[in-house]
Amino acid sequence: MWIEILREALRSIVQNRLRAFLTTLGIIFGVMAVIAVVSIVQGVFFIYTSQLEGLGAGFLFVVSGNPSATKQIKTRPELDDEDADAIQSRVETVLATSPFFFDRRAVQFRGQTVFDVVLMPTSARYPEIQNHYVDQGRFFNAFDDKAKSRVVVIGPDLVEDLGLIRPVGTTVRLYGVPFEVIGVMEQKDGINAFGQPFDRAAIVPHQTAVSLGGKRGGGMLLVKLNTTDDVERSTEEIRRVLRSTHNIPPGDPDDFQIVTQSELLSTVGNITGIATWVVIAIVGVALLVGGIGIMNIMLVSVTERTREIGIRMALGATPQDILAQFLVEATLLGLVGGVIGIFVGYGVSWIATLVVPDFPPPYIPLWAILLAFVFSASVGVVFGLYPAARAARLNPIDALRYE
Amino acid sequence: MSLIELDDVYRTYEMGGEVVRALDGVSLRIEAGELVAIIGQSGSGKSTLMNVLGCLDSPTSGRYALAGQDVSVLDDEQLAHVRNRTIGFVFQSFHLLPRQTALENVALPLLYRREGRLTPKAREAAAQEALGIVGLADRALHRPNEMSGGQRQRVAIARALVGKPHMILADEPTGNLDSKTSLEILDLLVALPEEQGRTVIIVTHEPEVAERCHRTIRLLDGKVVEDTRDGTPLPEKAAAAEREARGAAHVD
Structure with a gap:
């Protein structure tokens, strides 16, 4: 019996393809949004946590205040x-x-000025702490720091921005005074625990920066x-x-706060969790709209097929048979929308992967797919119930006479 | 026990505050294997009688027993089962499902059968057999819009026969057909009692159709005003039972 009901529902949907598609647009968009956002949020989460994990569990920082x-x-x-x-x-x-702070300054090289470069004044211990070492030249040492030497180690992207061909040994201007470039950091994609990109930063000795008045806060x-x-x-x-x-x-x-890596991780987890729930709430509205669309079209369908309902009843279909038929059709409509939405959402997350550098390939957790399935099907059931009940309550005589 | 026993059946409607007696104390016996015409002008109550006989409608009062079962006490679901098992409908405007093939249309009643459900294969075979009876074995995969009116009505008759019901209820079966096709369909229907052993009840307003039936029941204003078998009034016994029932109704 269920096979026939399913086949009948499929036939009805296929026969009204365009209508079915338009009806399920709400569901399609809702599910698409769930899948795309979950996938993107997971991607961002993945990037951030993998970088935080790169710092190692033994990393922590202290902020003043x-x-x-x-x-x-x-x-x-x-x-x-x-x-x-x-x-x-x-x-x-x-x-x-290592003491640390950041500063934003213009860096000049010959006529060239790069504005708003992230400056990281810190001590000679910075490389071990951040797991980030020099690629060319050398990092400054404790003596450079104590002597307030005007030396700078810069990231590879900044080398490019400044147009330096042989960076080590050249002189750039910082804080309005000349600094010698003594090293170039190795490439380390991404951002540090404070959100700055590693490869575009300039690292200077802490005391040098303090003496030049760079420290605020x-x-x-x-x-x-x-x-x-x-x-x-x-x-x-x-x-x-x-x-x-x-x-x-x-x-x-x-008068300070100590932040550990695990705290950072859980903060990131909280933020992505909140983002996910906000999206789910928005999606709930989309699915509600989609559900009303389904209800609307099912009511039309019941009216259009009043005579068919009468015929089926005359031939021995019980009210439950009619109810099941329309309920299955509504559920199927919801599910079809859900499946299309899953695929479109997957496509959108692929676009994110292609457009954003370093973005991981879309990862859609099974729970998101199941959620999309269950949601779209239950939207179909819930909003199909009223039209189906109306169909089941029809009087066979009136239904047969309906033109 | 007769196949159909109607005892003092009333069916009243309210229309604009006025009570309309569509059936006004009808008592009837129809035996298995009979070929009966129910005639009357529009408004005589013959459609209501057909709906009651077909278990599509329930009497307001009175008793209706079909194949030994009192159906006036059944709910919608049970009535659906009774229709499915006992009755095959043939309608004036065919009432086939337009999107399904002839074979699927004919198999439909078997789909809704609760007891002794057949497998899809067996249903298809039964439908094919029924199409054979009406001479449309080669049209099984056509859809209604690819068939003539006469062919559609044959499909409808096959659909009425497929569940091997006790009776076929035909409501103006030739009303939408030309005279030549009407004759063919009528030939098919009147042969059923003998060839298939089914009771056939034809509701019609055409005297030519009624002439082909063995028994004629004429309704007027919701009452049976004539009940003749091959031109002669019913045997005294049945008529007496009817009078008795009517008398009982008058007592209260």
Whole structure:
């Protein structure tokens, strides 16, 4: 029986192809949006987390200030070389610490100016902490930092932007004064934990930048642990050291925040999760509209086929048979829309892959496909129920007489 | 036990606040294998009688037993089963499903059969056989719009026969056909009691059609005003039963 009902529903849909297609557009767009957005959000999530994971579980950073206790902090919180040295020497599990901040400056080379270059003043320990090393020349050392040497290490993309042919040894202007390019960083696609692209940054010694007045705000510290076993305990020790160097009396809130990699990961997870749910809510509206479209067309279909319903009833179809027939047709309409939507959504995510560099190939989790299926089918069922019930309630005599 | 037993059946409608008695105390017995014409002018109640006999409509009061079963107490679903098992319909405007082939149209009643369901293959074979009976075995895969009116009505008759029902109810079966085709369809229908052992009831307003039937029941204003078999009134026994039923209704 179900096979015949299914065949009958298919026949009816195929016979009204255009109408069926237009009817299911709402569903198609809804499901397409789910699939495309889930896939894109997953892609972004993948890029970001893989980069964060590249930092290693032992990576953490300290930012000055504490948004949850701004009013209680009296002093201007500041994170500097002293703090970095204190952590380095007093916390055993710390491999390296480096003060860090970013700045945006113009970089000039001969007549050429590249505006808005991300400047990263930091210490000589930066390469080990970020897992990012020089490709040509050398990175600056602790002496360069102490001596406030005007040296800079630049990313490969910035080399290109400046039009440098043999970068190491050339002189560029930064903060209005000449700096010697002593190294070029290796290519490291993507962005760091703060969202800056690695390959377009210029790295200078921390104290040099401070002396030239580049530092605004409290700065931060990058920390690399030599063990990933007990990140929490290390975090607690770093906190104790910083409280003592900042002379924070017991009971007062921290004037800094320690952010670990796992916290970053969960933040990213939260953001993508929120994005996904927002999209699902929007899609819910699209599916509602799609469902109303299905209901509308099914009501038309029931009216058009009133006589057919009468004939079937006269031949022995029960109200349930008629109900099943129209319900299956509505469900099938929803499903067809869902399937088309899945394919179109997959196509859209492929376009994202082709257009955005470094974007992973579309990854559509099984749950998204199942969700799309279940949603489109249930939209069909829910919105097909009323028209189908109307068909089933028809009086055979009136239905047979219907012209 | 007769195939059809109607005892004092009323069917009333309300129309604009006025009660219309479409059937006004009808009592009837129709035996298995009879060939019956129900005649009357439009508004005489013959369509209502046909609907009641066909279990498409239920009497307002009175008893209707079909093949020994009181159908006036059944719900919509049970009535659908009774229609499917017991009755084959032939309509004036054929009422075939336009998108389906002749074979699929004929097989349709078997699709809705609950007890003793046939496999799709067996249904197709039965439909093909029924098409053979009406002489359309070679038109099985044609759709209604590829056939003449007479052929369509033959398909409809095959569809009425396929479920091997007790009776065929034909409502103005020749009303939409030319006279030559009408004769062919009528020949087919009147031969069914003898050849297929089915009771055939033809509702018509054409005297020529009624003449071909053995028994003629004439309705007027919802009442049976004439019931003759081959021109002679019904045997006394049946007539007495009818009077008795009518008398009982008058007591209250």
